[in-house]
Amino acid sequence: MTILDKIVAHKKIEVAARKEIVSISALQARPLFDKEPVSAKAWIGSPNKSGIIAEFKRQSPSKGLINGTSRVSDVAEGYFKAGVSAMSVLTDQEFFGGTVDDLLAARSVSPVPIIRKDFIVDEYQIIEAKSIGADFILLIASCLTPAESKQYAEVARNLGMQILLEVHNQEELEAHVCDQMDLIGVNNRNLKTFDVSIENSKKLADLIPNEFVKVSESGISNIENIKELKKYGYKGFLIGENFMKTDNPSKAAKEFISQL
Numbered sequence: 001m002t003i004l005d006k007i008v009a010h011k012k013i014e015v016a017a018r019k020e021i022v023s024i025s026a027l028q029a030r031p032l033f034d035k036e037p038v039s040a041k042a043w044i045g046s047p048n049k050s051g052i053i054a055e056f057k058r059q060s061p062s063k064g065l066i067n068g069t070s071r072v073s074d075v076a077e078g079y080f081k082a083g084v085s086a087m088s089v090l091t092d093q094e095f096f097g098g099t100v101d102d103l104l105a106a107r108s109v110s111p112v113p114i115i116r117k118d119f120i121v122d123e124y125q126i127i128e129a130k131s132i133g134a135d136f137i138l139l140i141a142s143c144l145t146p147a148e149s150k151q152y153a154e155v156a157r158n159l160g161m162q163i164l165l166e167v168h169n170q171e172e173l174e175a176h177v178c179d180q181m182d183l184i185g186v187n188n189r190n191l192k193t194f195d196v197s198i199e200n201s202k203k204l205a206d207l208i209p210n211e212f213v214k215v216s217e218s219g220i221s222n223i224e225n226i227k228e229l230k231k232y233g234y235k236g237f238l239i240g241e242n243f244m245k246t247d248n249p250s251k252a253a254k255e256f257i258s259q260l
């Protein structure tokens with residue numbers, strides 16, 4: 001059993017339990033449910049914005065504890081002031097130490113598009129994402145069948161949210177790309193082996209149709225990486241650890257963005 005299998009198995013149990021506690025109609029009654037989402041495509045694809053999607057991530061299965069002290073509201077406000085194009089908030093508790101309250105806290109201080117970063121295996125999580133003020137959601141191809149990713153993207157779209165489809169290889173890309181997606185993210189980290197290489201983004205770049213905003217995810221640690229990836233048409237750059245491993249993630253993001 002790979003770590004990804006473990007995460008998905010745990011997630012299904014967790015979602016089933018959560019549904020019993022908070023009904024879909026209760027989610028729909030939350031005040032943020034009616035908030036108009038901000039367009040991630042517009043913010044990330046804009047030539048006069050940084051393209052940096054800065055992540056709040058306390059821990060991960062591959063790295064263990066990354067940051068146990070920073071407050072999400074401080075980081076979210078700082079990322080916004082630093083000029084990020086979007087923010088990613090991990091809401092998985094078991095493996096990444098995040099919560100839906102982290103996203104709520106980020107939302108309350110930041111106007112940038114916020115992605116709910118989680119392992120979506122049920123429509124309930126998409127409605128929940130809307131209810132906490134998320135603007136776009138992550139769908140991970142390796143956790144879903146092509147029919148599921150398309151269906152979940154449709155659900156998100158009907159709620160006005162955009163979709164970042166995450167792929168790791170050509171097979172996933174070809175099987176899951178469809179009109180319902182908005183941004184395509186190539187994960188440089190293999191979720192099965194944890195190997196990281198930005199070569200993966202370069203390899204898949206030409207296979208991504210131009211109507212999607214291209215995002216490179218994971219293992220980005222310097223400006224050279226960004227310059228290189230831009231040549232391949234990437235507009236979005238998802239950075240977690242490089243900022244979160246410092247004791248002041250938003251200061252690190254600010255310094256990084258000022259060099260772009």
Ligand SMILES: O=P(O)(O)OC[C@@H](O)[C@@H](O)c1c[nH]c2ccccc12
Binds near residue numbers: 055057166187240
């Ligand atoms: O910390 P990094 O190497 O900069 O990576 C950020 C982000 O890409 C990574 O956290 C991530 C990419 N896809 C995911 C799916 C689930 C959880 C986490 C992720």
